[in-house]
Amino acid sequence: MAELTLEDIAKKVGVSRSTVSRVINGSLNVNSEIRRRVMDVIHETGYHPNAAARSLASQRSGVIGLMLPRSVSSFFTDPFFPQLTQGVAYGCNKNDLTLSLYLVGNKEDEEKIYPRISRRGLLDGILIQAGQPDDRLIDYLDHSRVPNVILGRPFVLNGANYIDVDNIEAAANATRHLIKLGYERIATITGTQNSAVTLDRLEGYTLAMKQAGREIDDSLIVEGDFTEGGGYEAMQRLLPARPDAVFSASDIMAVGAMRAVQDAGLEIPGDIAFVGFDDIPMASSAVIKLTTIRQPILQFGIKAVELLLDIITNGKQPARRVMLETELVIRESCGCHKVNI
Amino acid sequence: MAELTLEDIAKKVGVSRSTVSRVINGSLNVNSEIRRRVMDVIHETGYHPNAAARSLASQRSGVIGLMLPRSVSSFFTDPFFPQLTQGVAYGCNKNDLTLSLYLVGNKEDEEKIYPRISRRGLLDGILIQAGQPDDRLIDYLDHSRVPNVILGRPFVLNGANYIDVDNIEAAANATRHLIKLGYERIATITGTQNSAVTLDRLEGYTLAMKQAGREIDDSLIVEGDFTEGGGYEAMQRLLPARPDAVFSASDIMAVGAMRAVQDAGLEIPGDIAFVGFDDIPMASSAVIKLTTIRQPILQFGIKAVELLLDIITNGKQPARRVMLETELVIRESCGCHKVNI
DNA sequence: TAAAGACGTGGGAGCGCTCTCACGCTTTAT
DNA sequence: ATAAAGCGTGAGAGCGCTCCCACGTCTTTA
Known part of the structure; x- marks a missing residue:
């Protein structure tokens, strides 16, 4: 069997192409008896309108x-x-x-x-x-x-x-949480240098710190790259600065970073506390359940x-x-x- | 400006629609001078053929x-x-x-x-x-x-x-590796019950065990569901059977299972060894680097x-x-x- | 009662391409 | 010299829809 067209359906029902088209596109002005018959034939034959033809004529592809x-x-x-x-x-x-x-x-x-x-x-x-x-x-x-x-x-x-x-507000919120908990040396692991997300989340961190009257210590800001490995390495670079809390710009980096902390023989959250960002499934299923910012x-x-x-x-x-x-x-x-x- | 068509390009160059079409579709029989001129105009104007029209005419959408x-x-x-x-x-x-x-x-x-x-x-x-x-x-x-x-x-x-x-062969291979290493009670965590992958990987496990003259112990076969949490739970059910090695039908389940082992205060691979399946990025970056079957x-x-x-x-x-x-x-x-x- | 409107339907044009065929010209084989 | 084949080109038909307009029928309004 060759591919069916609108015209074929129309012929079978005994109406015009236009009417069948109206039925398919849900136009109101169709006699309900005819609409039913057209529908029946469409179901019987398994007809589906051709997408290319439709796109061409309607200038919409869906x-x-x-x-x-x-x-x-x-x-x-x-x-x-x-x-x-x-x-x-x-x-x-x-x-x-x-x-x-x-x-x-x-x-x-x-x-x-x-x-x-x-x-x-x-x-x-x-x-x-x-x-x-x-x-x-x-x-x-x-x-x-x-x-x-x-x-x-x-x-x-x-x-x-x-x-x-709202990355700025979210990051500020995360940082404020750590501030409220009384941590003294709050660090952040940022994302890839030149991306808007990274900038915004860093700005949120800075904002919250300043609002709390804290100094911004550059040794407590290290760059990651949104990967687990990147988080691990960033944390290794961060450890000498002796942070007691870390806000990580993504969960997956936090997971890497926490691994680095454990490998260094330190405890979470006892020695270093963590807040992540994203709330990926792993955040709630990791060994240490991650406090994080949930993005919808x-x-x-x-x-x-x-x-x-x-x-x-x-x-x-x-x-x-x-x-x-x-x-x-x-x-x-x-x-x-x-x-x- | 309205959208350009083939015909517009043709008019600008002073040739026919067909010739422009030939240039675009890389047909050989076009004078190279004309081809160049057509190309130039296409680039100047930023013309792109209409996909819907092309699909309709050629019966191919790409x-x-x-x-x-x-x-x-x-x-x-x-x-x-x-x-x-x-x-x-x-x-x-x-x-x-x-x-x-x-x-x-x-x-x-x-x-x-x-x-x-x-x-x-x-x-x-x-x-x-x-x-x-x-x-x-x-x-x-x-x-x-x-x-x-x-x-x-x-x-x-x-x-x-x-x-x-070749899931059967791969799973058999993984299992043989554990056998060769001298493990006595080799268990397996399978995938979701009724899927072909699960069946095949289980068959590979069974095959290798039988070939090595081992008995199949049903208490050493537990079902997971290809999630990390599923792996964790499966391992908890498995622990009473005292396995000394586990072949997990997926890496992500292995990650969950290893967590269960650690939570139970046991060591990997000291107490229980693991082989996974997939070689996802996490396999090489996890706390305990996972031996696994790499799928391309x-x-x-x-x-x-x-x-x-x-x-x-x-x-x-x-x-x-x-x-x-x-x-x-x-x-x-x-x-x-x-x-x- | 006639004009005006609403409703349901059919047909033509057209969306922008590809593809086949026909045509004229040049090159090669007989 | 002539037929055959090859090359480059143009024109027409057609892909299967949608959209607009025209037409007839029935209902509403002055």
């Missing part, structure tokens, strides 16, 4: 893209991205959208992916993970007129639509899809900024019992 | 799908799937394909996703992760004529094209894409089965030094 730039090499080492992807996928399912995933591996991929994104007719819009400041992609997208939403605050704003969690990662993905949909329908003006709230989840690693008990 | 069924709920707890996704993404990049990701969250999603997949014109083919035996999807796909490749051995074969690692996960994804491409081009007959080799990676958790030093 597909959105999710792009994770090259700088996000940690796709499979940090559970953050899989979870984000899942959130976006759910958002797509909810809104009857199909998700295209663009994982950029290397420079070569990058060259190939750009044109694929700008090709009209394939994507109705795209979600892009914010990356390094030198990321050419966001510029590139401003020129092409593909509706887009940046996941996370981009470095240069100029009119960009983005969604982000699934919600983040879902909201991002909805924001993009809004832009697709109503245009990118005015620029939209969505901020999501976070929450401090208290477990064992911060040593709360010190004061509570 | 998009393939990756479907992870509902039973794969562990998308973001087990790094296996993100890594697999990455492999598939690289395979797509290499072959100038776009990847659509279908993550099924719940029953409702499932209903919505089926028709999206069968819609012609959107997908050239699809990769499906093998799941439970009652998975309706694979049946469903056999009826629709979407070219497909199953990732992992499906329960019912009938003509299915699939790619898998990235390769797996890339090969899967190539296999699918072959099927798209040359038809699904004859059925193809691709088997990938694995490798035993020896680290600390198996206690190799016991015999070597």
Whole structure:
């Protein structure tokens, strides 16, 4: 059997192409008896409209893209991205959208992916993970007129639509918690130097420290790279500065850092307390349960899809900024019992 | 400016639509001077062909799908799937394909996703992760004529094209390693009961044991569920049986199980040795470095894409089965030094 | 009672490509 | 010298939908 078309269905029912199209697209003005008969034939025959034809005629594909730039090499080492992807996928399912995933591996991929994104007719819009400041992609997208939403605050704003969690406030909150618990030498392990997330979380730390009248001691600020190994090494560099508490800019780095602390023969939270960021599943299942900032990662993905949909329908003006709230989840690693008990 | 079309480019250069199309599609029979001029105009104008129109006319979309069924709920707890996704993404990049990701969250999603997949014109083919035996999807796909490749051995074969690692041999290999090291009470933590991977890895374990003349002791076989928590609980159930070595059907379960062992005040590998399966990044970065079976996960994804491409081009007959080799990676958790030093 | 509106339906045009065929020209074989 | 084959090009048809307009029928309003 050849592939069925709208016209075939119409012929079988004895109506016109247009009527069948109306039934499929849920138009109101169709006689209910005819609607029923059309539906029946569609189910019997297992007919599905051709997506390409539909996209071409309607100028809408029902597909959105999710792009994770090259700088996000940690796709499979940090559970953050899989979870984000899942959130976006759910958002797509909810809104009857199909998700295209663009994982950029290397420079070569990058060259190939750009044109694929700008090709009209394939994507109705795209979600892009914010990356390094030198990321050419966001510029590139401003020129092409593909509706887009940046996941996370981009470095240069100029009119960009983005969604982000309030990293500054969240980090400040985490730091304040450690301050309140009476720790004297509170350190922080930051993320990769030149990313907005890193900057914001560091700013939150600094803010809370200053507000509490504490000096900022540079030896208590070390750079990680959002990987477990990076956290381990950062902690090794940090140990000589004798911190009694650490705010880590991501859970996965905190896990690495805690391992370094244990390897050094110290206790958590007895000798060094920890607060992380993300609340990945491992945070609650690790040997020492991690106190951390919970990001609504699934919600983040879902909201991002909805924001993009809004832009697709109503245009990118005015620029939209969505901020999501976070929450401090208290477990064992911060040593709360010190004061509570 | 309105969107450019082929015809616009043709007019600017002073040739016909057909010639521009030939240039874009790399046809040989084009005068090189004209080709150059066409290329120039394309670059100047930033023209990109419309994907929908192209798909409609050529009956090829250049998009393939990756479907992870509902039973794969562990998308973001087990790094296996993100890594697999990455492999598939690289395979797509290499072959100038776009990847659509279908993550099924719940029953409702499932209903919505089926028709999206069968819609012609959107997908050239699809990769499906093998799941439970009652998975309706694979049946469903056999009826629709979407070219497909199953990732992992499906329960019912009938003509299915699939790619898998040799789980039986790999598991046997892992078990033989423990046997060779002189362990007496070798246990295994299996995956979710009714999945082909679980069955195969268990069969490998049984095979190696029998070949070595060992009795199969049912109290040394416990079921996990491919999560860290599941591994922890499985190990707790296993401890009373006093194993001195464990082959875990996945690394992430091994990590959980090792935690249970430590929580029980026992040493690894001194009291209980471990071999895992997968070689996820955590295996080499955990506190106790895990001896494990390395699956070529990235390769797996890339090969899967190539296999699918072959099927798209040359038809699904004859059925193809691709088997990938694995490798035993020896680290600390198996206690190799016991015999070597 | 006639004009105006609402409703349900059909048909044509068109979305922007690819693909086949036909045409004229040049090169090669007979 | 002539036929055959090859090359580069253009034009037409068609991929399977959506969208708009026109048309007939029935209902509402002045």
